[in-house]
Amino acid sequence: MARTSDAAGRLGWPLASFVLFFGLWELAGRWPVSAAFPPFSQTALGLWQMLADGSLGKAYWLTLQPLALGIVLCGLAGIGFGIGMGLSRGIEWLSLPVFIILQAAPMAAIIPLITYVYGIGLTSKVLAVVMLAAPVIVMNSYKGIRNTNPSLLQMCRSFQGTRRQEVVKIVLPHAAALIFAGLRLGLAMGFIGIVIAELLITPTGIGDLITYHSSVADYPKMFAAVASIIAVAALSLHALERLERRLFP
Amino acid sequence: MKGLLSLAVWFVVWEIVGRAGLSSIVPPFSSVIDAMFTVVPTGKFRAAALISLRSFGLGMGLAVALGIPLGILMARSKSVGRILGMWVNIFVSAPISALVPLLMAVVGVGETTVVVTVFLFAVFVITLDTQVGMRRADRSLLEMARAFGATRAQLYGKVLLLSALPEILAGLRLGAIRGVKGVVIGQLLVAIIGVGELFELYSNHFLMEEFWALVVIVFLFAFAVSEAIALLERRVEYYAASR
Amino acid sequence: MIVEARSIAKTYPGGVEALRDVSIAFPEGQLSTLLGPSGCGKTTLLKIIAGLVPPDAGEVRVKGRKVQGPGPERAFVFQDFALLPWASVLRNVAFGLELRGLPRAEREAIARRYIAEVGLEGFEERHPNELSGGMKQRVGLARALAVDAGIILMDEPFSSVDEQTRRKFQEDLLALLRHHSKTVIFVTHSIEEAAYLSDQIVLLSARPGTVSRIVRPAVDRSRSPDEIRRERNYLDTVDDIWATLRQYV
Secondary structure, rough: OOHHHHHHHHHHHHHHHHHHHHHHHHHHHHHOOOOOOOHHHHHHHHHHHHOOOOHHHHHHHHHHHHHHHHHHHHHHHHHHHHHHHHHHHHHHHHHHHHHHHHHHHOOOHHHHHHHHHHOOOOOHHHHHHHHHHHHHHHHHHHHHOOOOOOOHHHHHHHHHOOOOOOOOHHHHHHHHHHHHHHHHHHHHHHHHHHHHHHHHHHOOHHHHHHHHHHHOOHHHHHHHHHHHHHHHHHHHHHHHHHHHHHHHH | HHHHHHHHHHHHHHHHHHHHOOOOOOOHHHHHHHHHHHHOOHHHHHHHHHHHHHHHHHHHHHHHHHHHHHHHHHHOOOHHHHHHHHHHHHHHOHHHHHHHHHHHHHHHHOHHHHHHHHHHHHHHHHHHHHHHHHHHOOOHHHHHHHHHHOOHHHHHHHHHHHHHHHHHHHHHHHHHHHHHHHHHHHHHHOOOOHHHHHHHHHHHOOOHHHHHHHHHHHHHHHHHHHHHHHHHHHHHHHHOOOO | OEEEEEEEEEEEOOOOEEEEEEEEOOOOOOOOEEEEEOOOOOHHHHHHHHOOOOOOOEEEEOOOEOOOOOOOOOEEEOOOOOOOOOOHHHHHHHHHHHOOOOHHHHHHHHHHHHHOOOOOOOOOOHHHOOHHHHHHHHHHHHHHHHHOOOOEEEEEEOHHHHHHHHHHHHHHHHHHHHHHHOOOEEEEOOHHHHHHHEEEEEEEEEEEEEEEEEEEOOOOOOOHHHHHHHOHHHHHHHHHHHHHHHHOO
C-alpha cells in the first residue's frame, strides 16, 4: 500500500506541474494579448500535424546528425585532452586559461563566421556543436583528474604503486563520474549550439521548421517546433542524469 | 599570473598565424588590437554598447529580482519547490535560444526581446543555485538562532541568507555569464541592434579585424563581470567549507 | 632496534616548524606509540618513517638501511581509511598485492584469509559506502596485514570510530598481534589507548615537536582486557603521562 502511494507521489507532482503549466498556457493563449501566442491546445494540434506529415521526423533527422557527430567527436577529443590537462602540468599551464575563457565566452558570436570558411553544410553545424560543447567537456574531465582524493593517492604510494598504477587504478576511476557529468553538460551545450547554428546559418532541421512557420505566421506549428526541441533536450539530459546516478552512486 | 603568461604565448601564436595568412578569417593579433582602438571611440560602437549594456542590466536585474526570491520560496515551501522544480531543471540546461524566435513573434523585433532573452538565460541558474544554497542551511545554526530568540526576519537576514551566500553568488556569476551570452545571441537573432548588429555588419563586410576586436571586447566584458562576482565569492569562501 | 629515526627535522610550507631534532629507536616486534597533543607533528613523523614525506634534516633507518621512500617492509593504515570507494572489500584488501602484480586468484585467497582474521568474513563483496566506520578501518588493517610487511604504521586508526568500537578494536588488535609478530608504530592522542596498547610510549611536545620522554608501561598484558584497565600499573602510567603532557596543552 505504501509503495503505490509513494510512486503516485513521485509521479503526482510532475503530473500536477504539467497540468498547471499547460493549463496556464491555454488560458494565456486565449487572452487577446498577441495574435502570435497560441493556446496550448492549438500548439498540441500543430505538433500532432507535424508528426503526422513527417516534417517533424525529417527535421530531427537533419538536426540530430550534426549534434550526435559533434558530441562524439567532442567527447573523444575533449575527454582525452582534459585528462591530458589533468595529468600534465605543462599542458595545464598552456590550456587552462584558454578553456576558462572559452567557458565564459559567448561563442555564438563566432558561429556565423565559421560559415565563411566551412560553408553552410554539415561541417559548420558540427563545428558549432563542438565549439560550444568542448570547453565544458574538457574542463570537467580536467577537474575530475585534478580533484582526486589525495589520501587515496598517498595510500597507493604507501604500497609502492608506480605512477602508472596510480593513474590507471585510482585517478581514472575516480574521474569517471565527473567525466560522465561533463559529457551530459556537453550534450546540453551541444543542443544549444545546434539550435543557434540552425537559426543563424541557413536553417535546416528544427531551425528551419521554426523559421519557416514563423514566416508564414503559422504560430501553433512554430511554438510546437520550439517546444519539441526543448522537450527532446530535456528528456535526453534527464535520461543521462538517471544513468549517471545509477553508474556512480 | 601564470595564466597571463600562458595567454601571452597564445597571443604570440595568434600574431604569427595572422601574419602568415594561414586563414582568411584570422588577422594578426596586433591589427585586432589596433582595430579595438579605432572601433571603440566610434559613435556606432558607443550606441551599440549602450543598448547592449542596457539590455544586459535590465535583463539581469529582472533575473536577480525574480530569481533569488523564487529560489528562497522554492526552498521554503516543499510544494512550490516540487511544482516549479521540474521546470527550473528543464530550462536550466535547455536550448533557450530556441525561444528567441518565439519572443520575436510575440513581443516584436527589438530591445524588449533582448531583455527578455537575457532574463530567460540567467534566471533559471540563479533560482536553482539560490534554492540549493537555502536548502543547505545548517539545522543547528537555525536552532541556535531560534534558541536566542531570533524573529523570522532575523533568521533570514542574519543566518539563512548569509549561509546561502556562497551558492547565491555562484548562481549570480553563472547567471551573468549566461546573461552576456543572452545579449549576444538575442541581438544576433534580432540582428538590428546592439553588438549583434555590429557582429553582423563586420562579418558581412568581411571586416575581420573589427570583428575580432568586438569579439575580444565582448569576451573581456563577460570575463570582467564574472571575475567581479568571483571576487565577492572569494570573500565568503572562508566559511563555505565549514558549514 | 628495527627502526631508527635520527635527528629528524621538518618544517611545513608556510614556516611552521613541525619537528625538531627527533631521535627515536623502535624495538623489533613491539608496539610503540607516538603520543602528544595536536600539532606535535606525530602524524608527520609517522609519514616520514613511512617514506611518504621527506624529512628536511636527519634520516630514518629501517634494518640499518636508509629510507628513501615507501618499501615492502612497511605498511600504512590511514586515519581516514583511504579505501577505493568503487571497489569491493575483497579488492580493497587485495589492493597492495594487486599493485605488486600478484595474480588474481592468489591475491584474493590471501585477502580472504585476512578478511576473516579481522572479523569481516561474509563482507567480501560489500562496498565501502555500505560499511560502518569501524568496519572500514578493519578493511584498512586487513590490507596492511595482507602485504606481509614486518612493520605496520598506524595513523590514529581508531579516532574516527565511537568509544565502544574503539575499545573492541584495541582488544582485537592486541589479540591479532599475538598471532603475528609485527613491529607496530602507532599514533594517537589518547593516553588511555597508548597505555593500554603499548610496549613503549614516546611523548612528543608540541610546536615544534620534540621527544619529551619515553615511557615503558609495566602493564601485564596476559590478563583480561577489563582487568588490565583496572590494573595499578596501567592507571599509574596514565596519570604519569598526563602529568607530563598537561604542561603542553
